[in-house]
Amino acid sequence: MEDIGFMCARCGGEVHDVTHNREGSLDGVGYRHNRRVEPWDHELELAVGEPAPQDPDCDFCGAPEPSWLYYPTLDPDDTDMFEVELDTTHLSDDDTAVAVLNMLYPWYACDTCSVLVADRNIDKLIDRALERTPVAEDGPVDETTVRARLRGSLSVFFTTRPGRPQPSRAV
Numbered sequence: 001m002e003d004i005g006f007m008c009a010r011c012g013g014e015v016h017d018v019t020h021n022r023e024g025s026l027d028g029v030g031y032r033h034n035r036r037v038e039p040w041d042h043e044l045e046l047a048v049g050e051p052a053p054q055d056p057d058c059d060f061c062g063a064p065e066p067s068w069l070y071y072p073t074l075d076p077d078d079t080d081m082f083e084v085e086l087d088t089t090h091l092s093d094d095d096t097a098v099a100v101l102n103m104l105y106p107w108y109a110c111d112t113c114s115v116l117v118a119d120r121n122i123d124k125l126i127d128r129a130l131e132r133t134p135v136a137e138d139g140p141v142d143e144t145t146v147r148a149r150l151r152g153s154l155s156v157f158f159t160t161r162p163g164r165p166q167p168s169r170a171v
């Protein structure tokens with residue numbers, strides 16, 4: 001049973017609303033894809049409808065049928081407020097909000113990425129993601145932005161999920 005809600009008209013994916021603030025600034029609300037890393041091949045086209053159920057892909061590189069799952073260490077149900085050390089130097093407010101949101105959801109990983117995660121090899125993870133989904137010349141964002149976004153999301157991941165992954169079949 002799917003509820004009518006916000007979706008992306010471009011990819012049919014589910015959309016989250018994200019409220020965020022920084023000290024001394026007003027709350028901001030934004031809408032983002034319900035993905036661990038915002039897709040960089042298209043911009044969100046907000047629409048009301050029934051999001052298509054999507055098979056999980058590797059949240060690091062986008063490969064299909066990921067075999068591993070990293071559970072969040074925070075429980076969104078009893079975590080209204082929390083603090084985390086996060087380098088947001090190169091992140092916009094919106095990307096920061098999404099990075100924090102990602103702390104609350106599981107990440108899927110393919111075999112290759114799970115090895116890179118075990119090595120904490122952020123650079124290789126980013127290279128692999130960009131190899132699989134290159135940044136388009138005339139796309140909505142440039143490669144520098146994509147790399148900063150990936151680095152931000154991955155640094156949140158590594159800050160909050162030190163443990164080993166579970167086989168994703170167990171879900």
Ligand SMILES: [Zn+2]
Pocket residue numbers: 008009010011012013033039042043044045
């Ligand atoms: Zn989309």
Ligand SMILES: [Zn+2]
Pocket residue numbers: 058059060061062063109110111112113114
């Ligand atoms: Zn992967």
